[in-house]
Amino acid sequence: MTTTSPAAPPERAARRRGTPATWLRSGGLSRLAFALPMILVFLVFSWTPIVRSVVMSFQETNLLTPATWVGIDNFVAVLNDPLLGTAVRNTLYFAALALVMGFPIPILMAVLMSEVRRGKGVYSALAYLPVVVPPVVAVLLWKVFYDASPSGVFNTVLGAVGISPQPWLQSPDTAMPSLVIEATWAAAGGSIIIYLAALLSVPPELYDAAEVDGASIWRKAWHVTLPQLRNVIFVMLILQILATAQIFLEPFLFTGGGPNNATVTVLLLIYRYAFQNSLGGNYGMATALSVMLAMFLAVLSWVYFRLTNRWSTS
């Protein structure tokens, strides 16, 4: 505790002896009182459920009879589900599209915004507005925008520039890109603010030095700004991958997984196993798939951090 304060030595000695009486006298009870809310909520609502998740993936659980051990049956059942392949492919497709469309935009916008000298505050506020809109409202509103009739909001805009109406959510081909566009719109503002904060911490001397060496604006952006943002970009990249691997709200509210299962994602499948099952919740299969997804993401992040660490230090 207070190692330098004059009051500390006797107290530390008391704590080292460690009988219940000295623990009490040194304020152990009040320390515990402060720790208790955290310990209780984490114990009941975090640590225990995490452990229980692993246990349940090897059990058959329903709410009426005690759980029974079934070995790896749940995992076998999940792996034999013909929808799993579709869900994994769709999730990968979503993640890939989100990377291609959504990842570079915030970096570009933040760099441009950090260059303007006036209106930065207004621009940041405008960029952040979509993040403030509740996600459910955003999805429901975009569902109206995606109206497939020629007089739908987006189709009217497309019509004005001479593009024929798109089916958006109605067609298996365009449904997933539509989801990604909305998700990108909803998330870009948060990333822009984070990149703006990172841009502020680029040491000004680096730009001065580059100018002394006669670097052009492009070379400064490429050789000073981007390398300085490298670590933030690495972290944002893995965070986005982790988030898109668990995408749920957009497919659930936009399409419910349709049309023709084109937007069934892994998380939607987990939800269906557990909560949309006509035979009662199959909690075993749901936790088995969650555990597999979590393990995959853990391995992915570990490998990713190993790799990026090597790149950052070299």
Place this chain on the structure above:
Amino acid sequence: MTADTVTPAPSAAAAAPPPPGPASSRRAVRTMRRRPSLTDSDRSIVSDADRRQPRVRRAMAGVHVFLAVTLVLAGLGPLLWLAKAAVTPTQDTLRQPFALWPNGIDWANLSTAWNDIHIDQYFFNTIVIAAGAWAFQLLVATTGAYTLSVLRPRYARVLNGLVLATLFIPSVVLLVPLYLTIVDPPFLGRDHSLLNNYLAVWLPMAANAFNILLVKRFFDGLPREVIEAAQTDGAGPFRLFWSIILPMSRPILGVVSVFAIIAAWKDFLWPLLVLPDPAVQPLSVRLPAVQSQTELDVFLAALAIATIIPIAMFLIFQRVFLRSAGLGGAVKG
């Protein structure tokens, strides 16, 4: 000893560990002028010398126009359209989505949404959920961080590790077992299921390691001399917490509050699962549910009403929001 005598406000502000995020709003820049290291942030890729070239000046004007057009269209456009559509009759919205009230304004949409589809009640439910989530998160985050940062009992290291470890567990793992915990709570049993009880939303949200990490980092950065002086003066752990630590921690408490309220307002899947009774559901759960039985104009009015509070909060506390967003990145990074 009164708290005021030992709480030097400026030093508390200086102790804020990570620098506030972007120098975004004018007001933010003005208040930060006290900290010189952050004010010369005007230095960026394009230098003053570059800016004197006509070519660069034209390009920068182009950047301004590009940013203004894109951000107004993407950031403000959908909201303005929603505001317009909320008071437009259904047929006008469907036939000419961009026409400004060809057949007049229909203000009745708003009152219909508010009264007939009970948006008022769901609105109130949302506020109750957000308020409770805020209170529980603040309680757990401050007392927990105080334990880990200031009191540091012997088990603090283990506790710290266990709490931080949960940051690395994807939340999807929790979904089913947490749901079963609510249906069949420990110590209480199935007869006291927490389904349809707001505690089922508040308490799991309070088990938030990110909050604890944020607040703990802030407490770690508080001046130790003040804490030690208070202890020498005989302040016990409760007094130290309430009269010294908390008053010095207003900036971080603001950040955690914004995170807590926004997260509660946004939450969809969890309240959908644990609050099956429509009478207690928040807006985010009710809006998709009422969509199919509601006329489009009234539904859009309901969406507009659901957006007003978060937008208003953002406009009022813009600085805290943007700093929180930047800070979130700084901690993650």
